[in-house]
Amino acid sequence: MADEREVASDGDGEEAAHDPEREARRLAALSLIRRYGDPVLKSRATPIDRFDEALRQQIARMGQIMDEANGVGLAAPQLGLSQRLLVYRVGPEAPLTVLVNPELEWSSDDEEPLDEGCLSIPGVTVPVERPVYVRVRALDESGERRLVEASGLEARVIQHEIDHLDGVLILDRTAKDERKQAMRALREAERDHAERAA
Numbered sequence: 001m002a003d004e005r006e007v008a009s010d011g012d013g014e015e016a017a018h019d020p021e022r023e024a025r026r027l028a029a030l031s032l033i034r035r036y037g038d039p040v041l042k043s044r045a046t047p048i049d050r051f052d053e054a055l056r057q058q059i060a061r062m063g064q065i066m067d068e069a070n071g072v073g074l075a076a077p078q079l080g081l082s083q084r085l086l087v088y089r090v091g092p093e094a095p096l097t098v099l100v101n102p103e104l105e106w107s108s109d110d111e112e113p114l115d116e117g118c119l120s121i122p123g124v125t126v127p128v129e130r131p132v133y134v135r136v137r138a139l140d141e142s143g144e145r146r147l148v149e150a151s152g153l154e155a156r157v158i159q160h161e162i163d164h165l166d167g168v169l170i171l172d173r174t175a176k177d178e179r180k181q182a183m184r185a186l187r188e189a190e191r192d193h194a195e196r197a198a
């Protein structure tokens with residue numbers, strides 16, 4: 001998910017548009033990401049049990065695609081891989097965080113709504129209510145256990161990406177009226193896209 005402009009969406013094209021090379025990389029990265037309607041995005045992903053060089057290469061590739069797409073988080077199913085793996089980076093200077101087989105161990109009763117977008121649903125943002133604090137158990141790229149306690153944007157990104165591992169999208173997490181409106185925007189965006197492509 002999640003960009004800086006909308007705080008919690010995946011992409012911000014406006015800044016990139018000033019730099020044609022960066023914009024080309026952004027579009028190339030986006031073209032690798034599965035879109036709304038792809039069955040892999042509605043499926044529950046499978047736990048990872050091999051912590052080998054192939055996994056580490058895949059993590060590096062996910063980090064690169066996420067960065068080039070101006071995302072703050074990316075889950076493996078978004079690249080068509082049914083694996084319980086996600087990466088995120090909550091600020092330009094922040095390190096890439098990798099969570100393998102993450103389990104949400106605890107979340108706060110304290111919730112807040114915020115507009116979220118998703119690299120798999122470009123052009124759509126909807127308000128999503130989520131717990132402000134979470135504690136997550138996971139493994140890292142070497143299979144070592146890690147515990148992450150997060151709040152605010154980081155907590156939101158983690159929850160958004162874990163949702164992807166369970167086949168849940170932001171449209172499933174928003175109110176009915178918001179979803180209707182978003183679906184309309186999505187159809188319009190697809191029509192515009194088809195017209196431009198024609």
Ligand code: NI
Nearest residue numbers: 001118119120
């Ligand atoms: Ni997403």
